[in-house]
Amino acid sequence: MAEDPLVQMQQLLQAQQRLWEHFRQQGTEQQPWANLFANQDEIEKTAQTLSSQAKAYGEFAKAFVEKAQAEDINSSDHLQQFFEQFQQYREQLLRQELAIPEGFDVLFSSLGSQHQGFAAMPFMQGQWQHQLNRIKDRVINAEQVLTAFQQAYLEFQALEQQLNQQVYRKVEQTLGERENPPEQLREYVDAWINGYEECYQTHIQTEAYQQSYQALISAAAQLHQQTQHNWDEEYRLFGLVPAGDYDQLLERHHRLQKQVRQQQQQLDKLAEQLQTLQKTASKPIRKRRTTTKANKDGAAPNL
C-alpha cells in the first residue's frame, strides 16, 4: 500500500467499484443466488443486509477519512460523523419498529416534524370545498392523529439526541484515555456501540424516556386505528363485514366457547359422580342378591 493517503483512497474506491461491478455483473448475467434465495427469506434478507451494510460502511469510511484528513487526526471533531450516522441509524430502527401505515408514512416522510394543515396542501386545493362530509371528517381526523404523532416523534427524537450527546462525550473520554488513537474504523464503531449501550441502559430507566416512548407507541397506534377506521367505513359501503364487526362476533363466539367448556366440565363431573354412585349402589345390590340367593338356599337373612 502506498504512503500517500490520497492514492490509498483512490485505490480503495477503485477496489470498491470493481467489487460492486463484480456483484452487478453476477446479478445480471448469472444470478448465482437469486434462484436459491427464492424461498429462503432469511438467506435473502441476510444477503441484502450484508450488501447494503457493506456499501454503507464503505461510504461511511470514505467520508470519515475525508473528514479526518481535513482536520488534525487527533482532534475529536470527526466523531461528529458518528453522532450523525448513529442518530440516523437509530431513527431508521425506530421507523421500522413503529411501522406506521403507508399513507401516513409517506406524509410523515415528506412533512417530517413540520406541521402543516392538510387544507393548505396542494393536493387538497380546489377539492376541499367539494368533498363529502365523510371525507372531510377523515381528513380532519387524519390531520389530528398525524400532528399528535409528529409531536410525539419530535419529543422522542429530542431525548434520543440528548442520549447521543451523552454517548459522544463518553466516547470522546474513552478515546482520550487511550495512548494512541484507534487505527481501525471498527474500533471507533465499537467504542460508540459500547458507549451507546451503556448510556442507553440508564436512559431507558428514566421516567422521561418511558413516558415519551409510551406516547410515541400510542401515537403510532392511533395512526393505525385511523387507517383501520377508514377501511371499516369502506367495507360497510360495499356491504362487507368490517374488522370491528368481525371482532364482536369473535368475542361472542369466545364467550359461547367458554360456556360450552364449563358445561362440558360440569357434565364430566356429573358423569364422575354418577359413576361413583353406581359403584356404591352396586355393592348393596350384590349383597341383596347374595341375600336372596341365601334365602333361596334357606339360610337366614343377614341383618
Add this chain to the structure above:
Amino acid sequence: MSGSRNFSSIATEILAQQQAVLNSLKVLAELESIEVGTTPFSVIYQEGTLSLNYYAPETISAPPVMIVYALVNRPYILDLQPDRSLIASLLSRGTPVYLLDWGTPSRADRYTDLEDYICYFLDKAVDAVISHSQQHKVNLLGVCQGGTFSLCYTALFPDKVQTLLPLVTPVDFHSADNCLAQLARCMNAKELTDTYGNLPGYILTHAFKTLMPMRLGLQKQLDLPKLLANREKALNFLRMERWINDSPDLCGQAFIEFMQWFFEENRLIEGGLQLGNRTVDLTAITQPVLNIYAQGDHLVPPASASALKDITSSLDYQEAPLPGGHIGVFVGRQAQQHLPDLIVDWLKEKHS
C-alpha cells in the same frame, strides 16, 4: 500517530471487509435451506392451534418430562440443530419428552385468554401426557413464560404435577434490573390490541431488539462477514436468526392480561391472580421444585427468577443458576451437557 498511518490502516480494513463480504455472499449462495427442529416426533394431541409433540428415546431410562414453552417465539429453539438441542440431549439420556407447541394464533383467536391457555389447553395437554405416558402425574418443565404458566397450573391442579422445573422463568416482574418489564410497562396493551387485534409478532421482535438496539442491530450487521465466514458458521447463525424473527402473534386478550396482571401488577408476588373463578396461590405448590435460571439473563434477570424461593410451600426447593444468557443457557454448546444432566439426574432422584 500520523494521519497517513491512520488512513492506510482504515483503507486496508475496508478492503479486507469488502473481501469478507464477497466471501460471505458466496457462502450464502451455496446454502440450500435452513433446517430447524429436525428431531423426529409424533403429534399425540391437537386442539385449536395447540399441538403436543412426543419425542421418543431409543430406550427409556429416565422419567418423562413435559416441556411447556412460551407463547412468545417458537419452541424449535429447544431443537435448533442436532448438536444444539435440549430435546435431543434429553432423549440421549433416556428421557421421553413431550413438547407443548402453542402454535400460531390467527385473528380468530383474539379473545383467547390466560384462563383458556392455562386451565383448558394446558390441562388438556397434561391429561394427554398422563394418558400417553401411563404415569399418574407429569414432570413439568416450563420455559420462560411457559414456566410462569406451569407455576400457575401447578398451583391450580397440584394433583396432576409430580415435579416442577421452571427454566429461565420470570416470577417477580418488578425486580430492579428488569429492563424488559420497564419497557413493557410503557405499552398500553389495550390500545395495541384495539389497534391490531392480536399483538403482531414483529412488534415483539422489535421490542426485544430495543433492549440493546446497537448491539443487536448495527454490531450484528457489521459482524455478518465473520458470522457467515463458512457454511457451518452461516447455518448456525441463520438458524438462530430464523428463530429470532419467527415470533407468532400473541392473542389480544391473553396479551392484555399478561401485561396487566404480571408486568404491571406483579400478581405472582403481590397476590390476587385470578383465572376465571380460580385463584392462583403459589403456596399451593408443595411439589419438588428445581428452579433453573441464567446468570447473564437480560430478559429474565436472576432476581426475577429466584423470587420463587420464598413463595411456594415446597419443602424440596432447589436453585440452579447457570452461566449464560436467556437463550444461551439451553442453546449454547456448553449447555448441551450440563443442563440435560442436571435435569435428568434431578428427575431420577425425585422418582427413586
